[in-house]
Amino acid sequence: MNNILQFLFYILIFPGFAFCVVAGLLIAGIDRKLVARMQKRIGPPILQPTYDFLKLLGKETIIPRHAARKVYLAAPVVGLLSLVTVSLFIPIFNFSIFDKPVADLIVIIYLLTIPGVALIIGGSASGSPYAGVGISREMVAILSYELPLVIVLLTIGRKVGMALDGNITFSLKAIVDYQAQYGPMIAQWSMIPAAIALLLVIPCKVGSLPFDIAEAEIEICEGPLVEYSGPPLGIFKLNHAIKMFIMTSLFVTLFLSGAGTNFVALNVLIQFALAVVVTFISISVLKAITARLRVEQTFKFYWTYPTALALLSLVLVWLGL
Amino acid sequence: MKFPFLKEAITSLTKKPSTELYPLVKKEAPEGYRGRIKFHADKCINCGMCIRVCAPDAITRTIEKTEEGDKITFQFYLGQCTFCQMCADFCAKKAIELTKDYSMVGTDEEDFMVRGTFIKKLPPKPPVPPAGAAPAAAKAPAAAPAATEKPAEKAEDKKEEK
Amino acid sequence: MFKKLIEKGIEKSPWLLHINTGSCNGCDIELVSVITPRYDAERMGFKLAGTPRHADIVVVSGPITSQSKERLVRTLAQVPDPKVVVSIGSCPRSCNVFHGSYSVEGPLDRYCDVDVSIAGCPPKPEAIIDGLAKAVEILKTKRRGK
């Protein structure tokens, strides 16, 4: 019986829903504050995304005439679900809800595409031509950042696999244990190109400024979200925030984790702090100083620079460095 | 791969943001700012230049005959005004003044109406001279009510010319 | 308790939609300058939204020209409740210098009830911030009124 209760606790409270929502909204607030400060303006309060979410809950939901009702309403929920499921998989220093190592790196790759797909299906269901253009851009964005992301994860899998038991591992827990022994992954110079590649992938995955070709506010009026209003839009904005937290905490787990203290609460704080630092480096700085790229520039950028970096570290790891 | 403004972005993190905390710290409008109109009703001589000169016809005048003179109210509708200060410049008596009050927010028409009323006393009516006395004499003492009489004279000149 | 939270949300994060019905762009630049670092409306939660569906406060600038009348009405209808209409500058209030022209279709309140007006041609950014603050109060009353 307590297994079920423990499961519910895991799902609804700690690494699951509540923790995700709070951490996601906090990180989104910090990110907007940092960007504002970098532009020498005071910037919104840290709880601004929370207020946005609450306000959207209070608004009226209009379902446009051409929309397919059920899919239109279900899309944001499905996106949120998959994000929460991913957050269950990401171990925090040495705390993971699965006792034995579960090969979950590829599961994470796929679960992280579901929010993108949910956004696309939602936009497509709303039936607006702006959404159509937004969808095509979002898909090109997914196509462009998937290549470097995959290579980075395979490199890590290879690196940790070779060290631990000579066979490939796709388990995040094994990666954390590896870093507990040999120190954070970023300390090894052969993994630094992969770290940089993953840092470059995060803004496009989260959809923040230089690469937010899908939700371009001015050109295609928020792309797929053009017809959304009220709670569904709120959930999509929540997805956006949680995705920011998950991608950064994934980066922390992959590159900056280690043994960590034995208090879970302290670990969570350290993970959150590192996540904020990573958000600052990868998302806020770029958002403050760059303008939006065009669709094919994004595609060309991702299939050249980050891919080359990732391949470089793959080759280095392959040579056993 | 050059990142523009990266240095400025990082350094500005440490500096104080350059935002003016407006609602908390009230800010004075600069000198000579053309803000809300203030109408000194006492100085106005109802010459009507401001109405003539106002492009969007924001100024309306209503005259009301009362026993001690005609009660004139000037109404400046700020919702229609372009704050070009032409009325203030052309006003001979400097009766219109645009203050530095810039915060003109209102929810209905009334908040934008600036009104000023004054009574324009007619000069004491001179004793009616016997008929046929020279009109020139009538002209000199009645300097004050020039506007009202002028049209009357004009009408006579026209008749003579014809 | 939940209602109070949502009210706080509405008060703290009003999103703007800017509709330009033929204005001379004086008021438009002033509105956008409100979001620049100097006046930074974002610290009060204001954000320009791309579509009417995301908007709470609709800021209209410019005398309603005949071309933009039909589009204005349609876009205003597409904004979800609770919404507030703000007219910025004196054009929407009374199409100031353009009144009476063949192509101007009269002040804004012929098409919707204007909640807040900000006079000034163009109004100072501080005035716009005051106006928007006033709009947020009305938005709250509208929300509570529902």
Add this chain to the structure above:
Amino acid sequence: MTNHLPIIAIQVLFLGAFISGLVGYKSNSLRKFVIFLATGTSLVLTLMLFKPVMMEGQIISYWMGNWVPVSDWAIGIGLEVDQLSLFFGLIVTVTVFLGAIYSFKYMSKDNGQDKYYVVFMMLAGSVLGFVFTGDLFNMYVMIEIMTFAAVGLTAFRNHKAESIEAAFKYLVVGSIGSSLILLGTVVMYAQFKTLNLAQITALLNNAQHTPVILFAFALMIGGYAVKAFIVPCHVVAPDAYAAAPSSVSMLFSGIVNKAGIYGMIRLVFVVFASMNLPSMQFLLVFLGTITMFIGVTMALAQSDFKRLLAFHSISQIGYVLTAIGLSTILGLTGGLYHALNHTLFKGLLFLCAGAVLYSTGTTDLNKLGGLAKKMPQTAGLFLVGAFAISGIPPFNGFVSKWLVYQGTFAKSMETNNPGYVFVTIVALIVSVMTLASFIKVTQSVFFGQLPKEFENAEEVPLSMRIPMWILAALCLVAGILPTAVIDYLIKPAVLAIKSAGNYVAVMMGQEYATKIYTEGIAIPKYDYAMAGWNPTSWLILFGVLLIAFALVALTGGFNPRHIVGAENNNAKFDVFFSGEAAEHSHVAGNDLFWGLKHNLKGYFHFMHDVHNGVVNDYALMVVSTTALVMLYLFLLVK
């Protein structure tokens, strides 16, 4: 009694063909009943085979006319059903049964239905025969009947010029493939003087790979590559799939290319048993990777629904071939599992395409749009199929693709050869491109705005939706219970592939086999553990969350009063056109993925020129592939 089941299953299908031909023109419903009966019984018979073969590991051998081998020399035609054959047999019978039910209503609009059903049953019977047979020449005859029936069905709608052209091209390329297989069979017979697969396997086990054997091997590989539509010889497939009626296209992608893959497996693993040579593995993995990549990139550039699905079938066959080429236990499991999944979700997608064709009359992506409102069930089922093929977790595509990735990457770790990492990366990118092209179809066909001429499109009749529902359910089941599917279906088949000796022993008698296999019949140990991934645990997670949130959504979201439906002429519910009146403008078909097509412009133009539609170039591609394979075999395979 169980010995007779396979032959009866095959004969029932052929019998169904002839009886429906005889009784067909009289009354429609009688013919439907005959077809339903025939496909139903063959399905039941194959299912009855499931317990003895899969559970107890018994291999059924059946000699036609009871011509048992005389003094260790096979003279008759033998049927041999081991776990691998039954695995593909099950796929065939299930697909045929569902395809038959679907085509009852789907073909009702066409005339000459009795001819359709005769050829339909011939195709079904021949593929089942091909899968169950244990005789080399019998395999050739069955493959020939299959090609024949496929060409006939492609040309079924002969009032359309495209189907005639597609049929002719398919016939030319298909007959070249069959001739290659026949030539291979002839050379094998000239060498071993016997046609029985088991005996040839035994003789080959000891014999040195002489050039003649390599020549026959290369010819057979070339022939089966044409049948399985592997890339250099795939060009004919999209024309045939697009021109054939959808219930037949479902058969094409379900069983015709699976027959090619089965032939390839039987050949490479059991008969020639040469898969432990790294050079052979490299050949298959190389062919599979190209097939994967070219299939999906061509699919992205299509603007016709069924042609897009056809190119996806080719790319998924690339997945299967790559996984099988690894010849590790994990690779084989991934490959077979993906073959099963591919038949399920591709069948579902082709049926959805058929449903769209049935109610709107066109499958051009640029003309369709917004059908979800008119055909909600088909749209929902299509989404299930699209998510399954692009590998979204709860569905089966994810499981088998995940096995393929792990297999390729584990292979790279074992052999320390970076080439396999490149294969894993290509596989993952192809999976994302599959997702991209299905997003394109979803947006172009089901969502977006409904064009004027499809105002009166309505949902397809129930008898067409039942097979779709069954396939969707199977997709979900195969996705949620992978360990069960693997233990009962795929593990025995993988063991059967790996233990050729067992195959020979049953057919030719135990002592014959021990004499040949001096080192004893190696039964490989199934060391494949699901790598600790206990799917059920995180699926429960997903389920609990789903329920939790479904409740929230059902109670009308967070403010029930505010969900406002769309009254018809209120401007509030018009699509936002930045103020303009909402006229019909639907972003669909070719105007999606501009960024990608712009960057890969060179590649797409080249690919367009390669598929130029001239039969001679197709034939040239087939012959040159076989020549290259032959050259490769002679030079590298030692």
Add this chain to the structure above:
Amino acid sequence: MLLENYLCSIVLIVLGLYAIITKKNAFKIVIGMGLVDYGINLMLVSAGFRVNGTAPIFDAPTQTQYFFVDPVPQALTLTSIVIGACVTALALSLVVKIKEHYGTLDTDKVRRLNG
């Protein structure tokens, strides 16, 4: 073994493939397919040849001593010829239909399905 049989069949097969690949006329392609089939049939028959073996027919009921040619390839050739005939028949019917729809047999023109 009959070397000239095998050479002749190889020549037939290569000629057939040459016809299929280079000839632009659909009718000639069908002839090419036929040629390939006949080549393979020739090789199939000559595979069963045994020096001074007789035809595999039991003419005298009592005769015990027989030395036959291998009968199996001959059986296979029968099926193969039948299949070759049917393929040619189907191909020709399609060629007639192509002429009816496209008005030409030139494969360069019969290419609506491409890309």
